[in-house]
Amino acid sequence: MEKTVLNIDIAAEQKRALDDIKQQGLRVLVCAGTGCVANGSLKVIEKFKELGADVSVLTDYDKMTIVPTGCHGFCEQGVLVVIPDKHVTYVKVKESDVEEIYESHIRNNKPVERLLYVDPKTHEHVMDDEHINFYAKQTRTALANCGNINAENIDEAIAVGGYEALAKVLIENNPDGVIETIQKSGLRGRGGGGFPTGNKWKFTAANRGGKSYVVCNGDEGDPGAFMDRSVMEGDPHKLLEGIAIAAFAVGADEAYIYVRAEYPLAIKRLRKAIADAEARHFLGDKIMGSDFNLTIHIKEGAGAFVCGEETALIASIEGERGMPRPKPPFPANKGLFGRPTLINNVETLANVPVIIRKGADWFSSMGTETSKGTKTFALTGEVNNTGLIEVPMGTTLREIVFDIGGGIRGGKKFKAVQIGGPSGGCLTEEHLDLPMDYDSLIKAGAMVGSGGLVVMAEDTCIVEVARFFMNFTQNESCGKCVPCREGTKNMLRILEKIVAGKGEMKDLETLEELAKSVKDGSLCGLGKTAPNPVLSTLKYFRDEYIAHIKDKKCPAGVCTAMKKIVIVPELCKGCTKCARNCPVEAISGTVKQPHKIDQSKCIKCEACLTNCPFKAIVLE
Amino acid sequence: MTAENLHKIDTSKLDEIIAQYEGKKSNLIAILQKVQEVYRYLPEDAMIYIGTKMEGLSPATVFGVATFYAQFSLEPKGKFEIKVCDGTACHVRGSMPVLNAIKARLDLTDGKMTTNDGLFSLETVSCLGACGLAPVVVVNGKVYPQMTSDAIKIVLDTLLKEEA
Numbered sequence: 001m002e003k004t005v006l007n008i009d010i011a012a013e014q015k016r017a018l019d020d021i022k023q024q025g026l027r028v029l030v031c032a033g034t035g036c037v038a039n040g041s042l043k044v045i046e047k048f049k050e051l052g053a054d055v056s057v058l059t060d061y062d063k064m065t066i067v068p069t070g071c072h073g074f075c076e077q078g079v080l081v082v083i084p085d086k087h088v089t090y091v092k093v094k095e096s097d098v099e100e101i102y103e104s105h106i107r108n109n110k111p112v113e114r115l116l117y118v119d120p121k122t123h124e125h126v127m128d129d130e131h132i133n134f135y136a137k138q139t140r141t142a143l144a145n146c147g148n149i150n151a152e153n154i155d156e157a158i159a160v161g162g163y164e165a166l167a168k169v170l171i172e173n174n175p176d177g178v179i180e181t182i183q184k185s186g187l188r189g190r191g192g193g194g195f196p197t198g199n200k201w202k203f204t205a206a207n208r209g210g211k212s213y214v215v216c217n218g219d220e221g222d223p224g225a226f227m228d229r230s231v232m233e234g235d236p237h238k239l240l241e242g243i244a245i246a247a248f249a250v251g252a253d254e255a256y257i258y259v260r261a262e263y264p265l266a267i268k269r270l271r272k273a274i275a276d277a278e279a280r281h282f283l284g285d286k287i288m289g290s291d292f293n294l295t296i297h298i299k300e301g302a303g304a305f306v307c308g309e310e311t312a313l314i315a316s317i318e319g320e321r322g323m324p325r326p327k328p329p330f331p332a333n334k335g336l337f338g339r340p341t342l343i344n345n346v347e348t349l350a351n352v353p354v355i356i357r358k359g360a361d362w363f364s365s366m367g368t369e370t371s372k373g374t375k376t377f378a379l380t381g382e383v384n385n386t387g388l389i390e391v392p393m394g395t396t397l398r399e400i401v402f403d404i405g406g407g408i409r410g411g412k413k414f415k416a417v418q419i420g421g422p423s424g425g426c427l428t429e430e431h432l433d434l435p436m437d438y439d440s441l442i443k444a445g446a447m448v449g450s451g452g453l454v455v456m457a458e459d460t461c462i463v464e465v466a467r468f469f470m471n472f473t474q475n476e477s478c479g480k481c482v483p484c485r486e487g488t489k490n491m492l493r494i495l496e497k498i499v500a501g502k503g504e505m506k507d508l509e510t511l512e513e514l515a516k517s518v519k520d521g522s523l524c525g526l527g528k529t530a531p532n533p534v535l536s537t538l539k540y541f542r543d544e545y546i547a548h549i550k551d552k553k554c555p556a557g558v559c560t561a562m563k564k565i566v567i568v569p570e571l572c573k574g575c576t577k578c579a580r581n582c583p584v585e586a587i588s589g590t591v592k593q594p595h596k597i598d599q600s601k602c603i604k605c606e607a608c609l610t611n612c613p614f615k616a617i618v619l620e
Numbered sequence: 621m622t623a624e625n626l627h628k629i630d631t632s633k634l635d636e637i638i639a640q641y642e643g644k645k646s647n648l649i650a651i652l653q654k655v656q657e658v659y660r661y662l663p664e665d666a667m668i669y670i671g672t673k674m675e676g677l678s679p680a681t682v683f684g685v686a687t688f689y690a691q692f693s694l695e696p697k698g699k700f701e702i703k704v705c706d707g708t709a710c711h712v713r714g715s716m717p718v719l720n721a722i723k724a725r726l727d728l729t730d731g732k733m734t735t736n737d738g739l740f741s742l743e744t745v746s747c748l749g750a751c752g753l754a755p756v757v758v759v760n761g762k763v764y765p766q767m768t769s770d771a772i773k774i775v776l777d778t779l780l781k782e783e784a
Contacts, residue, residue, distance in 0.1 A: 038756070039765055078752070078753075223711075223747035224747060302649050302652075302692060316649065317646065318645075319646040319647060319685070320681075378751055382713075386751065386752045460712060478688070610717070610769055
């Protein structure tokens with residue numbers, strides 16, 4: 001195949017971008033991801049800019065540049081401020097702390113100890129990422145640049161290797177070679193299915209010649225997962241480059257990124273990134289002087305979990321109700337607007353440029369036998385360090401929860417981890433040394449899914465969690481398949497009955513029976529996986545279900561129906577507020593004397609509990 | 621639809637939105653999002669107008685799409701749209717007590733999620749992707765992190781004071 005001569009020298013562009021960064025003097029990275037913005041990072045940025053305006057006072061540098069970056073992943077500790085040259089990461093920075101950081105550390109080289117991260121185990125102050133366990137145990141590839149570059153500046157993306165892989169594939173001009181590389185790398189779909197990415201590309205490429213599309217699935221609907229948001233917000237150019245390489249490989253000239261409407265910042269940054277890339281001829285017509293054309297559109301979702309399923313997503317892009325269609329035909333043959341379509345998830349595509357740059361062997365050297373590379377997980381719930389992490393496939397749950405996550409918060413006992421969101425299952429203590437990869441998890445009755453990891457402690461009620469997920473899938477069932485539509489509704493009703501203390505033992509059998517029908521009788525992944533949380537909790541925590549049904553007790557002490565609301569006489573000052581708030585007049589007592597709740601009248605609305613100024617009302 | 625009803629909505633505004641999206645059927649969701657931005661909900665007349673005016677659509681199709689997606693509301697939303705995240709991470713860390721506190725403070729119940737004065741409307745959403753800050757409440761796009769039932773009451777009181 002004849003090589004293409006490009007009119008853009010990406011190596012020279014990269015050198016120029018790096019030189020520009022050197023000119024910036026002291027770089028102060030302030031996280032401007034959704035989490036940190038919520039914690040006030042925009043004010044922190046303004047304050048730094050204000051202080052840095054007077055460059056004459058800086059001693060070691062002639063200039064200071066404030067870089068708003070994408071998500072660092074350690075959202076709970078936000079606002080995060082990183083000064084790479086000073087080897088420091090400051091956490092929980094507020095606008096009022098900026099002056100101290102500036103005066104003490106930037107001008108006088110004295111770190112501000114009180115703003116350093118404190119290790120939850122050793123209680124020592126830790127200076128930088130290399131020594132914060134949360135970061136030290138990670139291997140970041142898809143997230144490599146998130147938090148290190150200004151997401152809204154294309155030059156910063158170029159400086160760290162952006163668009164180098166695209167230039168490489170355009171010069172080599174061998175689409176089949178690109179597909180072979182992706183196949184050889186062992187990359188599998190990161191959105192949940194785990195289908196080999198290279199094969200998907202090959203199937204779509206078989207229809208080269210006519211109009212075809214690439215669709216990037218950014219409809220991260222799994223509650224508790226936010227890796228795609230972080231990539232789109234923190235490193236949008238990497239995603240665009242991945243899409244461009246995929247489109248080149250399969251022969252598409254138009255692409256859509258479907259982003260959920262709940263991610264306004266991601267949408268804004270992607271729009272800017274597309275405009276910037278077009279201005280540089282990295283997208284658009286005759287990309288970098290080659291014959292390859294690509295237009296990328298953004299489609300905003302409107303809030304429907306089922307749209308994460310590829311055929312439903314296609315229907316939604318076409319402006320219809322996002323309901324799944326039967327497969328075959330597969331999108332690779334007949335997808336968007338009836339044309340061959342390649343659909344990949346955000347994280348999958350974000351892995352593509354680095355595979356092209358560093359080679360398939362480099363990528364497949366990480367991970368396990370059948371699951372290659374790294375995987376991002378959104379670590380949330382009852383752990384000390386919540387946030388977004390990326391580790392080699394095959395890392396154990398123990399390493400993730402106890403090393404990176406710093407263990408369970410408040411010294412509580414580990415109970416379970418829900419992995420893969422509403423489609424996944426739960427893993428218990430016996431699975432702590434299980435390698436996290438596609439196949440091991442399937443064997444354990446769970447799935448990688450999109451990578452949501454919700455850690456639960458001893459005081460989380462597992463039956464209530466199963467009810468929560470069933471409520472979610474029942475709400476999101478599109479209604480096309482009767483077993484899913486009606487089955488999830490009935491499963492939810494039974495679970496509600498159990499947490500309300502009205503369950504019967506035969507309910508458990510009915511649940512299992514319904515679960516089977518829903519699994520077997522549904523067209524798409526939503527229905528096929530909806531019973532998973534119930535089945536896996538029934539498998540590992542059947543005792544807890546039985547405790548709710550037979551003993552009318554919630555072992556975790558969560559389900560209010562099985563609790564009493566009582567007034568602690570020693571704390572009650574007799575202010576009468578509770579009696580006035582009670583909608584059913586269940587509280588009696590005289591002024592300045594301890595009050596009492598009549599349990600036969602109480603409806604457990606908790607109106608008294610939330611309003612008591614002396615915290616004298618408790619659940620027991 | 622009677623001619624009288626049509627007077628209630630500004631069809632020229634709708635024409636403008638349709639034109640902005642080239643009248644394409646595949647842009648229906650984006651068009652409805654724009655309409656909702658203008659009216660803070662999807663008025664029935666606007667849906668009928670779009671379904672009649674745009675090629676390849678019918679009012680029934682538009683209604684079908686509008687009722688499918690959680691983002692669309694057929695009832696007017698409040699001036700302050702409160703979204704309580706009830707994603708897994710927020711749920712585990714106590715989003716329900718926060719939701720109940722809002723309901724109690726604003727006198728809302730499950731069937732009635734907009735206040736009488738039209739100032740506040742309340743809904744739960746499943747994951748805003750800010751799980752590290754759980755539980756999260758969003759009011760008109762502003763994210764309030766790590767909420768508790770006490771903290772949200774202060775937020776609401778501040779908003780009420782600003783309005784008074």
